[in-house]
Amino acid sequence: xxxxxxxxxxxxxxxxxxxxxxxxxQRVTSIRGDADDPxxxxxxxxxxxxxxALHEDPDRLRTPMRREGTSWRAIGWDExxxxxxxxxxxxxxxxxxxxxAAYLGNPTTHNTGAILFAPVFLxxxxxxNRFSATSADQLPHMLVAHWMFGHQLLLxxxxxxxxxxxxxxxxxxxxxxxxLMSAPGIRRRLDALKARGGALVVVDPRRTETAERADExxxxxxxxxALFLFALLNEALRLPxxxxxxxxxxxxxxxxxxxxxxxTPEAVAPATGIAAxxxxxxxxxxxxxxxxVVYGRMGTSVQPFGAQCAWLIxxxxxxxxxxxxxxxxxxxxxxxxxxxLPRPFAPxxxxxxxxxxRVRGLPEVGGEFPVAALAEELLTDGPGRVRGLxxxxxxxxxxxxxxxxxxxxxxxxxxxxxxxxxxxxxSRHAHLVLPPPSxxxxxxxxxxxxxxxxxxxxxxxDALFDPGPAARxxxxxxxxxxxxxxxxxGAGLVGxxxxxxxxxxxxxxxxxxxxxxxxxxxxxxxxxAKVAAAPHGLDLGxxxxxxxxxxxxxxxxxxxxxxxxxxxxxxxAALLEAPRxxxxxxxxxxxxxxxxxxxxxxxxxxxxxRCTLLMHPDDARARGLEAGQPVRVTSRVGAVVAxxxxxxxxxxxxxxxxxxxxxxxxxxxxxxxAQRAGVSVNDLSDELRVDPLSGNAAFSGVPxxxxxAPEVAPQPVSDVGPAPGR
Numbered sequence: 153x154x155x156x157x158x159x160x161x162x163x164x165x166x167x168x169x170x171x172x173x174x175x176x177x178q179r180v181t182s183i184r185g186d187a188d189d190p191x192x193x194x195x196x197x198x199x200x201x202x203x204x205a206l207h208e209d210p211d212r213l214r215t216p217m218r219r220e221g222t223s224w225r226a227i228g229w230d231e232x233x234x235x236x237x238x239x240x241x242x243x244x245x246x247x248x249x250x251x252x253a254a255y256l257g258n259p260t261t262h263n264t265g266a267i268l269f270a271p272v273f274l275x276x277x278x279x280x281n282r283f284s285a286t287s288a289d290q291l292p293h294m295l296v297a298h299w300m301f302g303h304q305l306l307l308x309x310x311x312x313x314x315x316x317x318x319x320x321x322x323x324x325x326x327x328x329x330x331x332l333m334s335a336p337g338i339r340r341r342l343d344a345l346k347a348r349g350g351a352l353v354v355v356d357p358r359r360t361e362t363a364e365r366a367d368e369x370x371x372x373x374x375x376x377x378a379l380f381l382f383a384l385l386n387e388a389l390r391l392p393x394x395x396x397x398x399x400x401x402x403x404x405x406x407x408x409x410x411x412x413x414x415x416t417p418e419a420v421a422p423a424t425g426i427a428a429x430x431x432x433x434x435x436x437x438x439x440x441x442x443x444x445v446v447y448g449r450m451g452t453s454v455q456p457f458g459a460q461c462a463w464l465i466x467x468x469x470x471x472x473x474x475x476x477x478x479x480x481x482x483x484x485x486x487x488x489x490x491x492x493l494p495r496p497f498a499p500x501x502x503x504x505x506x507x508x509x510r511v512r513g514l515p516e517v518g519g520e521f522p523v524a525a526l527a528e529e530l531l532t533d534g535p536g537r538v539r540g541l542x543x544x545x546x547x548x549x550x551x552x553x554x555x556x557x558x559x560x561x562x563x564x565x566x567x568x569x570x571x572x573x574x575x576x577x578x579s580r581h582a583h584l585v586l587p588p589p590s591x592x593x594x595x596x597x598x599x600x601x602x603x604x605x606x607x608x609x610x611x612x613x614d615a616l617f618d619p620g621p622a623a624r625x626x627x628x629x630x631x632x633x634x635x636x637x638x639x640x641x642g643a644g645l646v647g648x649x650x651x652x653x654x655x656x657x658x659x660x661x662x663x664x665x666x667x668x669x670x671x672x673x674x675x676x677x678x679x680x681a682k683v684a685a686a687p688h689g690l691d692l693g694x695x696x697x698x699x700x701x702x703x704x705x706x707x708x709x710x711x712x713x714x715x716x717x718x719x720x721x722x723x724x725a726a727l728l729e730a731p732r733x734x735x736x737x738x739x740x741x742x743x744x745x746x747x748x749x750x751x752x753x754x755x756x757x758x759x760x761x762r763c764t765l766l767m768h769p770d771d772a773r774a775r776g777l778e779a780g781q782p783v784r785v786t787s788r789v790g791a792v793v794a795x796x797x798x799x800x801x802x803x804x805x806x807x808x809x810x811x812x813x814x815x816x817x818x819x820x821x822x823x824x825x826a827q828r829a830g831v832s833v834n835d836l837s838d839e840l841r842v843d844p845l846s847g848n849a850a851f852s853g854v855p856x857x858x859x860x861a862p863e864v865a866p867q868p869v870s871d872v873g874p875a876p877g878r
Contacts, residue, residue: 159186159687160613162200163262163591165746166601167329167336168611169196170688173203173592175616180204180592190691191609195337197329198744198756205753206590207617211821212573213587215622222819224575224585229624236584237636239567243540244278252567253281253529253538257546258289258747261600262591265627265659268490268497268599270544272654275496276634280507281529281538282520288552289450290332291848292458295517298502299714300466302704304518305491305499305603308466308481309333310445311695312341312606315479316350317437317444321377321465322451322852324360327743331449334605339365341606353434355380355426356451357738358766358808359801371803374738374853376424377448378457378724380431381464382415383424384446387435388471394442396473401700404713408467411713411721423728425803438472443479445469451738454851458843460724463717470712475699482695483702486602487610487678492669497662501704504716510536514847522847523552524839530561540567542633544626549577550748550814553841553849554789555834559817571629574752575821577814588626589619597663597680611689612663612680627659720845732805733855735771737787739811739833748812751825763830764797766808767858772798775858782861785809787854789838792831793861807858809833811851 155176161168170189174182183204185196206212216232217224227235243251254274260266274282286294294304310333312318323331325338335341342352342365354363355370355377363369372380389409417428417435438444446468452461466475474480490499505515509525511532521529526548529538541562549555549562555577562568562581570579573587588594596613619625624632635651657665664680683690705711741747744756751757765783777783779798784791785807794809802808814832815825833851841850 155181158613158616160596161598161611162196162203163596164199164202164750165197165329166331166334166604167192167197168334168598168601168605169200169329169336170611171196171200171203173616178617180207186688188688190689191605191607192336195340199746199750201755202750202753203592205755207592209752211752211823212590213575213585216587217575217585219583229622232584232586233629233632233636236569236586237633237640239583240277240540240542240569241637241640243566247539248536249278250280250536251538252277252279252540252542253283253526254279255523255526255541255543255546255548256284257544257548257551258285259545259749263545263594263626264597264599264663265594265625266545266630268659268662269627269630269654271496273630273634276637277542283523283526284520285523285546285551286520287517287522287524287847288454288849288851290453291517292453292462292843292846293332294502295459295504295846296462296466296714296717298504298518299717300463300711301699301702302501302706303491304502306483306702306704307332307604308469308475308483309604309606310447311479311482312338312345313694315345315443315445316348317353317441318342318345318350319353319355319434319438319444319446320362321355321381321446321448321461322453323447323449324356324362324741326361326365327741330606332604333447333449334601357803357806358740360740361743370426370430373423373425373732373803374451374736374806375455375457376420376727377452377455378460378464379415379420379727380424380426381461381468382412382724383417383420383431384435384438385464385468385471386412386415387417387432388439388468391436391439393439393471394473396470397697398470398476398699398710401703401710402470403707403709403711407713407718408471411718414725419728438468438474444472444474445480446474447481451852454849455853456841456843456850457724457727458848458850459717459845460720463714467712470710476697478694483698484603484605484695485608485692485698486605487608487670487683487692488597488599488602488663488666489670490599490666493662493666514842517846522842522849523548524842524847524849526552527554527558527561527839530565539565541565541569543568543570543572543578543582544630545572547576547578547748550812550832550834553834553837553851554839555814555832556790557839571626575819576748577817577820580817580819586624586629588629589623592616593619593623594625595660597659599663607694608692609689610678610683610692612683628655631655716845734805735856735858736806737785737833737836737854737856738806738808738852740808741811745810745812751812751815751828752822754824757824757828761795761828761830763794763810763813763828765794765858766797766799766802768802768804768806769798769800770804771807772796777858777860783858784861785836785856785858787836787838787856790835792835794831807856809836
């Protein structure tokens with residue numbers, strides 16, 4: 153059989169690298185970067201090889217599975233969907249619609265059908281208890297965009313290809329390929345920055361791969377980034393500045409100046425660990441450099457001051473004249489913008505505090521509750537208790553705070569349905585698992601990440617392989633469940649017609665609708681057929697100033713001092729005098745990892761053990777610890793044992809574990825991952841540590857103790873004690 157060549161974007165991370173995949177029959181024979189892709193230009197990170205591994209993985213489920221006691225049995229699709237809908241409906245009938253919760257995981261955003269049809273299913277499910285990986289990640293950025301710009305998806309990204317000063321806080325794009333900044337080949341882009349005489353400055357409690365290549369790296373105590381940003385803002389407001397094209401669009405500048413006044417570089421230096429002269433020099437460079445940008449990511453987001461950080465980063469870019477200008481923080485103009493879609497597909501502008509969680513009173517943000525509250529909503533008796541759960545492409549046991557508590561809580565559910573291709577640490581608790589096809593068995597059109605890309609491009613790709621008539625795509629499962637639920641509630645002819653129309657439309661039809669509607673909202677006037685006719689994708693050009701037209705605030709002004717952020721400043725000021733724990737934990741990621749969902753690909757996990765605890769030599773010496781020995785790490789919520797790696801790449805007082813490991817739990821069918829199980833950093837993270845404004849999980853800066861591990865390792869935290877409800 154003649155080998156075939158397929159061109160498509162990689163669907164495993166935000167970078168959307170163009171890949172050239174060769175197949176021979178049903179086998180993938182080669183995966184390489186597409187040199188003619190206008191966005192990635194031939195770059196490809198190691199993760200792309202996992203596309204073949206995921207497709208061929210013998211552990212991947214191909215048929216629906218029903219749990220019967222401790223064993224699993226394959227069943228047919230109609231039987232599985234009928235039973236899932238019937239059991240969900242029974243719980244909602246007995247206890248109310250909110251008794252069933254939903255959780256959407258990170259891979260949903262990499263799947264055209266899942267991301268477009270999940271809102272339709274959630275509307276049919278009718279629950280207010282909606283959770284997702286968003287509140288373990290970027291929710292502060294979205295909340296601040298809602299308050300400042302009027303829409304939660306107006307997220308400025310660094311124009312890294314044209315900037316001359318790139319100040320990076322709490323981000324490691326050389327490992328992530330960008331996060332809320334889709335930038336394939338970021339190493340090449342940073343090299344180009346230096347070649348044109350620009351500078352890269354990194355502020356991070358760890359000397360990351362990105363920091364190693366920076367012109368400057370400054371350690372900062374975890375959780376104090378907002379203090380440092382306020383000090384930069386204080387200094388920038390004091391210095392002479394160039395007029396900015398947005399100045400007539402701003403409100404709240406005088407209030408911002410008042411708020412920044414107490415946060416002088418000298419005042420914050422003891423708390424942040426960054427000398428006042430460094431802060432003053434960096435502020436002066438930001439003001440004097442015509443093309444500069446400040447960018448903050450996970451380290452600034454997953455901390456108790458996540459919303460403050462997101463706010464101050466944007467405010468600093470505004471004050472220094474670097475928002476919505478080339479080389480600064482800009483807004484992509486994607487050809488397909490979900491905000492143009494008709495309801496119920498279009499994402500809303502955002503919201504805050506319309507309701508609160510039942511147990512702890514954490515605020516709703518953008519229509520969902522913080523995932524840090526999920527376990528307590530399952531465990532706490534009383535009216536409104538969550539008794540059922542639907543998960544879509546998620547593994548919250550490994551990716552959300554105090555995963556061991558959630559692990560125990562899931563075991564007590566009356567019904568759990570997981571749309572997932574694996575029996576992982578979360579889906580092993582499900583009563584029914586509904587597996588979709590592999591990424592290579594579905595067509596793909598990037599919906600989310602062009603809204604975060606450093607250049608405007610659009611691409612479409614067909615499936616490489618036919619999954620066969622027995623397969624069901626994620627969107628088909630969502631439609632099938634929604635249709636059955638509404639039928640059980642007595643939906644009439646109109647309801648049945650709606651679901652039939654959705655099935656005919658499908659994600660491809662919806663994408664075409666969105667592209668055509670773009671004629672009103674954007675300059676491209678494209679159709680899906682036109683995009684599909686360009687196998688390498690279409691280059692729509694560099695980012696262009698667009699904010700005044702995009703603002704969605706009621707008064708069409710950019711709000712520099714949103715009231716709820718202003719009211720939260722005294723909490724931040726108290727941090728100046730707060731005692732610092734002797735040792736705090738931060739997490740990290742590696743280029744060959746992507747949360748928990750690629751660890752069953754041997755091609756990525758082979759090599760030296762990456763699940764180690766990083767510790768500074770001074771801290772190891774003070775505790776009598778040596779490199780390579782197993783150490784016990786203990787937090788308020790649990791303990792894990794990991795090998796110690798002694799390195800000056802973390803600042804004193806800080807230790808680090810990677811995110812996404814912990815595959816040693818019973819009942820998981822991930823044969824490769826089990827061989828390199830590691831430990832879960834989220835058996836240590838604390839569900840009570842959140843950013844109170846957004847409810848986002850505060851993974852960074854968890855107080856811990858580290859000591860030599862006992863000769864016999866303790867029982868894993870997740871298996872201690874009986875499971876509730878059993």
